[in-house]
Amino acid sequence: MKIPAYPHPVIAREGWGILIGAVLVALLVSAWSPWVSIPFWIFALFALQFFRDPAREAPDGDGLVLCPADGRIVCVEDAVDPYAGGRPALKISVFMNVFNVHSNRAPVDGAVQSIEYFPGKFFNAALDKASLENERNAMVLQTPDGQTVTAVQVAGLVAKRILCHAQAGQSLYAGQRYGFIRFGSRVDVYLPPGTRPRVAIGDKVKATSTVLAELPVPARDDESAA
Missing domain, CATH: 4.10.860 (DNA Excision Repair, Uvrb; Chain A)
Known part of the structure; x- marks a missing residue:
């Protein structure tokens, strides 16, 4: 598409x-x-x-989660999403060094449910502890079929400015530019249980053009009733 x-x-x-x-x-x-x-x-x-x-041009396919940033995959693991009620999630993290493009893109089509900024420290963004201890900005999205996806911009060792241009209530399309982080940093994506990852730790990825994962197919009303 x-x-x-x-x-x-x-x-x-x-x-x-x-x-x-x-x-x-x-x-x-x-x-x-x-x-x-x-x-x-x-x-x-x-x-x-x-x-x-x-x-960037996005690939074709339904239920695709697009990479929100250029860089390298440093985390693919089961976790909880602390920005969306602590629900179980698949977490995928992209580390950006100073030579990567630092423009951030929406991973899915969705309506912005909330945006929350957290002051914090400036550990090396490649470290796992950076996800919850560094300065960060979390954007919670709800897809058209009701699934929750969270994208978190995380400051790094020398990153001193996180910019998010999206607003609560706004609708974003997958691959849409919504923010920027000045100098080395990280983006974490929290995805619903049942999501199938399409990347592995160490993979080099590009914003919008790389597929991070495939969202689970939501159950139809008749299936859930059965």
Whole structure:
């Protein structure tokens, strides 16, 4: 399935100020000393690659959970979802290093039930304890067939700014850009019991284009009655 026209520039708006500032400083220093300006140009190039935000096309299929971020899978395990009433869940976590795209995408079609921010620490985001101890922002979604999916943006060792542009009551489509985390970080996804994972620890993944898992098929009314 093709997602709607991508409504964002190739370079994320969240980085425009940093990138423009870096280039201006590099130009000013270049006018004084080209050699001294080299580190400033290197930083400008780093900012350019860090804030890139390419359009992605989602794969076809029903019940697919799309990857919310670029990076590497660091967790696939049974857990409880602390943001949706402590219900049992399958947890899949994606770790982003500073060279990954840091734009975050909705994993499923759904209505935003709640968004909650939690202040916290800044442990290495690859560590399991980062999920519940680091600064984070949790978004609980309800799919059109009534299943609950939670996406949690988690700050990392050097991440100091979590940005979430979604709002409670808003409807998101799978693959829709909804946030950004500045510098190395992590996204946790909590999925309903019975979800079948399509990734394993260590896999490299890409936002929207990689399928994380397949949601269970909800029981029909006649089946539940039987």
